[in-house]
Amino acid sequence: xxxxxxxxxxxxxxxxxxxxxxxxxxxxxxxxxxxxxxxxxxxxxxxxxxxxxxxxxxxxxxxxxxxxxxxxxxxxxxxxxxxxxxxxxxxxxxxxxxxxxxxxxxxxxxxxxxxxxxxxxxxxxxxxxxxxxxxxxxxxxxxxxxxxxxxxxxxxxxxxxxxxxxxxxxxxxxxxxxxxxxxxxxxxxxxxxxxxxxxxxxxxxxxxxxxxxxxxxxxxxxxxxxxxxxxxxxxxxxxxxxxxxxxxxxxxx
Numbered sequence: 001x002x003x004x005x006x007x008x009x010x011x012x013x014x015x016x017x018x019x020x021x022x023x024x025x026x027x028x029x030x031x032x033x034x035x036x037x038x039x040x041x042x043x044x045x046x047x048x049x050x051x052x053x054x055x056x057x058x059x060x061x062x063x064x065x066x067x068x069x070x071x072x073x074x075x076x077x078x079x080x081x082x083x084x085x086x087x088x089x090x091x092x093x094x095x096x097x098x099x100x101x102x103x104x105x106x107x108x109x110x111x112x113x114x115x116x117x118x119x120x121x122x123x124x125x126x127x128x129x130x131x132x133x134x135x136x137x138x139x140x141x142x143x144x145x146x147x148x149x150x151x152x153x154x155x156x157x158x159x160x161x162x163x164x165x166x167x168x169x170x171x172x173x174x175x176x177x178x179x180x181x182x183x184x185x186x187x188x189x190x191x192x193x194x195x196x197x198x199x200x201x202x203x204x205x206x207x208x209x210x211x212x213x214x215x216x217x218x219x220x221x222x223x224x225x226x227x228x229x230x231x232x233x234x235x236x237x238x239x240x241x242x243x244x245x246x247x248x249x250x251x252x253x
Contacts, residue, residue, distance in 0.1 A: 003039070006029055006031075006039060007039055007042065007043060009029075010025065010039060010040070010043065010056075011043065011048060011049075012239075012240055013025075014049060014056065014057070014058045017180070018057065018058065018179075018180030018181075019052075019055055019056065019057045020040075020055050020056050021054055021055040022036045022037060022040070022054055022055050023054070025039075025055075040055075040056045043056070044056070047059065075210050075212075076106075077234075078210045078211075078234040079102060079103045079106050079210065079234075080106055081234040081235075082103050082208050082209070082210070082232050082233060082234055083103055083104075083106035083107040083109075083110055083208070084110065085232050085253050086103075086107050086171055086206060086208055086232055087107055087110045087111065087114075089169065089206070089253075090111070090116060090118060090169065091118075091168075092116060092117055092118070093117060093118065094118050094119075094168040094169060095118065095119040095120075095121065095165070095166075095167045095168055096118060096119070096120055096121070096167055096168060096169045096170070096171065097120075097121045097122065097162075097165075097167045097169070097170040097171065097198050097201065097202060098120055098121075098122040098124065098127050098171055099122075099123070099124070099170070099171060099172045099173050099195060099198050100123060100124045100150050100151070100152040100154075100173060100191065100194075101124075101171070101172070101173025101208060102173070103173060103208045103209070104122075104124065104127060104171055104173060104208065105124070105126050105127060105130065107171065107208070108120070108122075108126075108127040108130040108131065109130055111131075111134070111137060112130050112131050112133050112134040112137065113133075113134075114134075115136060116136065116137070117136045117137070118136075118137055118138075119137070119138040119139075119140065120137055120138070120139050120140070121139075121140040121141075121142065121162075121165055121167060122139070122140075122141060122142070122152075123141070123142040123144065123152045123153040123154065123158055123162070123194065124150075124151060124152035124153075125146075125151050125152055126151055128141050140165075141153075142158045142161045142162055143157065143158065143161060144156075144157040144158025144159075144161065145157060145158065145190075147188070147190070147191070149188075150188065150191055153194075154188065154190040154191045154193075154194040155190045155193075155194065158194055158197075159193060159194055159197040162194070162197045162198055162201060163197055163200065163201060165201050166201050166203070167201055167202055167203065168202075168203050168204065169202065169203070169204050169205075169206060170198050170199065170201065170202030170204070170205045170206065171206045171208050172195055172198060172199065172205060172206065172207050172208065172228075173186075173195075173207075173208060173209065174186060174195075174207055174209050174213060174218070175187055175213065175216060175217070175218030176213045176214075176215075176216035176217045176218050177207070177209070177213055177214050177225070177231075178217055179214060179225075179240075179241055179244040179245075181224075182224040182225040182226065182244075182248060183217075183221040183223075183224055184207065184221070184222060184223040184224060184225065184227070184228070185217055185218030185219065185220055185221050185222065186218045186219075186220055186222055187218050187219055187220065188220065189220050191220075191222075192220040192221070192222030193222065195222050195223065196222050196223060199223055199227050199228075204229045204230070205227065205228050205229050205230075206228075206229065206230050206231070206232055207228045207230070207231045207232065208232050209231065209232075209233060210233060210234060211233045211234060211235060211237050214237055214238075214241055224248075225244075225245065225248035225250050226248050226249075226250075228248075228250050229250070229251065230250065230251040230252070230253055231245070231250060231251070231252050231253070232253045233252065233253070236252065237252065
């Protein structure tokens with residue numbers, strides 16, 4: 001095996017398992033431990049991994065906690081692709097939930113401009129406003145404690161109202177997904193607990209997120225991949241990610 005092939009294989013193992021051990025890699029590739037250490041140093045110099053005592057882990061980034069108004073114009077083209085995929089899944093006379101998410105704002109706009117007759121439940125103010133131009137869509141706002149940062153309602157009163165409903169499809173936003181521990185994260189505890197309640201009322205739960213969020217982490221774990229039926233992204237993620245999603249029986253669109 002050539003050196004570059006070995007480096008590629010090490011990265012694949014890292015992406016799948018979340019860590020590598022020098023001793024194990026030495027045995028796998030039938031090379032010395034010093035050779036593996038040089039490989040890991042090479043990958044670290046390329047900013048692809050972080051070396052640890054006896055091995056290495058992949059580099060993950062912490063997502064930045066920004067207001068909705070600052071996030072709405074970021075990665076718009078990717079979000080439009082995701083929103084269009086979600087739009088195509090929504091059928092006549094269904095009841096859906098649109099969670100606090102900049103991608104869901106775009107989805108709401110597509111629905112508002114369509115002829116689909118559906119019921120939308122949401123805890124996001126911008127989504128409620130978007131449907132003011134469409135008489136075919138019945139809109140239910142959860143109410144509760146309003147958050148300026150999130151542009152929506154979260155907390156115990158909101159959760160109590162959400163749990164009174166059952167929806168055909170729920171579309172959830174997230175700050176990041178960690179495929180190693182299967183966690184789905186956000187920044188705000190109240191937002192996370194509210195998202196958890198939305199997951200509980202959905203017959204089918206969709207996570208709407210850009211591909212890059214597989215490599216980002218928020219600070220509050222509100223769910224795991226076993227709670228999600230389908231992840232909608234702008235394009236197909238790496239094979240190592242797809243393998244993990246197979247383990248959790250999570251579809252990808």
